[in-house]
Each structure stands twice: as structure tokens, then as C-alpha cells.
Amino acid sequence: GNSVTQMEGPVTLSEEAFLTINCTYTATGYPSLFWYVQYPGEGLQLLLKATKADDKGSNKGFEATYRKETTSFHLEKGSVQVSDSAVYFCALNDYKLSFGAGTTVTVRA
Amino acid sequence: DAGVIQSPRHEVTEMGQEVTLRCKPISGHDYLFWYRQTMMRGLELLIYFNNNVPIDDSGMPEDRFSAKMPNASFSTLKIQPSEPRDSAVYFCASSFAPGTGPYEQYFGPGTRLTVT
Numbered sequence: 434g435n436s437v438t439q440m441e442g443p444v445t446l447s448e449e450a451f452l453t454i455n456c457t458y459t460a461t462g463y464p465s466l467f468w469y470v471q472y473p474g475e476g477l478q479l480l481l482k483a484t485k486a487d488d489k490g491s492n493k494g495f496e497a498t499y500r501k502e503t504t505s506f507h508l509e510k511g512s513v514q515v516s517d518s519a520v521y522f523c524a525l526n527d528y529k530l531s532f533g534a535g536t537t538v539t540v541r542a
Numbered sequence: 543d544a545g546v547i548q549s550p551r552h553e554v555t556e557m558g559q560e561v562t563l564r565c566k567p568i569s570g571h572d573y574l575f576w577y578r579q580t581m582m583r584g585l586e587l588l589i590y591f592n593n594n595v596p597i598d599d600s601g602m603p604e605d606r607f608s609a610k611m612p613n614a615s616f617s618t619l620k621i622q623p624s625e626p627r628d629s630a631v632y633f634c635a636s637s638f639a640p641g642t643g644p645y646e647q648y649f650g651p652g653t654r655l656t657v658t
Contacts, residue, residue, distance in 0.1 A: 467646065476546075476633055476649035476650055476652050477633070479648075522585065529575070529587065532585050534584045
């Protein structure tokens, strides 16, 4: 079946550091890929998405590229802020979402 | 649009009591999902509906859990009787699924359930 594996956290960074969260997937066909973010006490929000190979999703300084050859969709941000502290979920969609376990990111001032 | 609305936001109840969680999806969305989130198990899909019909309830933990969607604008998740291990945050999400292409789910703020 379809599944998503993302790097375990927690991840702690200083402001302006570079962030990478690895995500790999297993799927039949060509699913769409998503990154969701959950801020403390809130529901999940879509951060970015990509619908086909080599697509790059981007939002709020975050980027991720759909790599079919490595079945990956790693999330990156060049300079994090304290406000980026949250839990990040990688997900794939073939008619319902399959989520990764989530990675907790804490950014310190 | 107001987004997905869930009520109550917090619920504290005693073991053995019935609990009903409510969800109003975004107007026009024809898929509705119920999730449970715990520290131990992460985010789990419990059940989802398409056009008010339950499609996959394989994630419902046991017969104490039931979900209904009587119309396009309302769904309930009921736990009867509740147990302490049901304590979690329950999320409702909705989406619009066109004939082709991807779709994204919109999540409500969640209901934090505590069973003592």
C-alpha cells in the first residue's frame, strides 16, 4: 500500500539556520505530494504541494521538489524564524491522504 | 468561507459517558474525513465520507465509535461508552474532489477530548 516516511524529530535550530526535513514515499501510480504544517493548538494547514514529477511546490519561503527517481519530497527553508516552530507532516494523495509521522521543529531566537 | 467548523473545542467527560463530536464541512466539499491525533499513534484516519456516504471506516477503533453524515453540511462522531484511552484530539477535514487532479484537505481546529 501507499506510505510516507519522514525523518524523526525533534529538530531544534537557531534563527536563520537552514532547515531540511526528509520525506520519502512508496506508492503505486503517480500520487500528489503535500506538506502540511500544524502550529501549536491548531489544525493542519496545507503548506505546499506538487502534483507531478519535477514539480516544485513553494510557500512562505519553504520549497519541496517532487523527485520520482528517488521517491522523495524533502522540505527545505533557507532561513528559519521562530514563527516556523511547528509540526510538519509529509503526505501523499491517491484518493485519501496518507500522512507521515510528523516532525517537530523548534526554532530558537 | 468560515472553514471547517468543529464543536466543541474541548470536552472533558467521565469514563462510560457518551461523547458526540460535531463537524460542519466547507460548503461545496463532497468529502469529509475524521482523524484522531495522539502522541503515541500520531495522526490516524478513522473514517471518511463521499457525498454523505461512508466509504472507508477501517480506521474506526471499535464498535464504541460511530460516525454519521445526515446531510452535506453536518457530521457527527460518537463514542459510547467513552474510555480514558479515547483521550485525543479529533480533527474533521473536508475536500473537494474534481473528476481529475489532486485535491487538498482543509482541517478544522480540532476537538480536544479528555476522558477521566
